[in-house]
Amino acid sequence: xxxxxxxxxxxxxxxxxxxxxxxxxxxxxxxxxxxxxxxxxxxxxxxxxxxxxxxxxxxxxxxxxxxxxxxxxxxxxxxxxxxxxxxxxxxxxxxxxxxxxxxxxxxxxxxxxxxxxxxxxxxxxxxxxxxxxxxxxxxxxxxxxxxxxxxxxxxxxxxxxxxxxxxxxxxxxxxxxxxxxxxxxxxxxxxxxxxxxxxx
Numbered sequence: 392x393x394x395x396x397x398x399x400x401x402x403x404x405x406x407x408x409x410x411x412x413x414x415x416x417x418x419x420x421x422x423x424x425x426x427x428x429x430x431x432x433x434x435x436x437x438x439x440x441x442x443x444x445x446x447x448x449x450x451x452x453x454x455x456x457x458x459x460x461x462x463x464x465x466x467x468x469x470x471x472x473x474x475x476x477x478x479x480x481x482x483x484x485x486x487x488x489x490x491x492x493x494x495x496x497x498x499x500x501x502x503x504x505x506x507x508x509x510x511x512x513x514x515x516x517x518x519x520x521x522x523x524x525x526x527x528x529x530x531x532x533x534x535x536x537x538x539x540x541x542x543x544x545x546x547x548x549x550x551x552x553x554x555x556x557x558x559x560x561x562x563x564x565x566x567x568x569x570x571x572x573x574x575x576x577x578x579x580x581x582x583x584x585x586x587x588x589x590x591x
Contacts, residue, residue: 392530393507395450397515397522399549400427401536406546410539415458416547423543430539433499435514436493439537442471447510448504449479456481459516460491480506480513483522497562504530527555533562533578540571544583556583 400410409415409424417424451459456479463474479494482503486496496502502526506513515522525531559577566574 393447393509393511393513395504395513395515395525395530396533396535397518397525397531399446399517399519399538400520400548402426402541402543402546403538403540403550404542404544405519405548405550407549409545415566416454421546423546426543427476427543430541430572431571432561432568432572435537435570435572435574438566438568438574442535443473445512446477446514448513449474450476450506450513450515450518450521451479451481452515452518453481453483453486454520455517456483456491460489460494464491465485468513474585478510481523486488500524500528500530504528505559507532519547523554524547526557526586529579530549531579533576534559536573536575536577538573538575557566557581558583 399407401407409417410427411425413424415424457472463471464494465471466475475477477493477578479491480492480497480503481489482497483501484498489496503521507521507530522531522534558580560580561576562578563574563576568574
């Protein structure tokens with residue numbers, strides 16, 4: 392059985408919208424597209440590249456798929472080569488067909504969960520709406536947060552009202568990078584437990 396890993400580039404205040412470019416995703420009047428590069432560095436970039444090397448299949452939500460499909464088919468660097476080679480899956484109830492070669496359209500989150508039966512490492516990037524649906528269905532095995540030292544005060548956030556209560560544990564040692572970003576990999580550890588701090 393394989394695993395589904397959700398990779399998310401995220402700010403200190405929980406925003407994941409448009410890390411890669413000014414015009415990547417301006418929905419809601421978002422004014423800070425491209426926030427990731429100024430707080431990234433070569434060491435963090437190498438770590439992200441190593442994570443991408445692990446991918447056996449790529450899983451995306453519809454909006455992230457549209458962004459990726461407009462850019463990566465035209466790239467021939469290591470990341471572009473990897474994304475173009477691996478099988479790709481996009482979850483959408485409205486997309487009739489996918490133009491990016493090697494892409495299959497899945498009807499819902501349940502179908503996405505079955506990818507673990509076919510691939511060792513299914514990775515997601517962005518796709519916050521899909522991540523929330525997969526968390527609710529309990530079919531995400533790892534949350535890999537690439538946390539950056541910046542706050543934006545606006546933008547799409549992963550965790551909001553309606554988030555499923557859960558406890559997580561670190562699956563790998565946290566890793567820090569020269570400009571202050573941190574790699575944090577979590578696995579589900581069960582339900583939320585409560586008690587008075589004095590009894591801990």
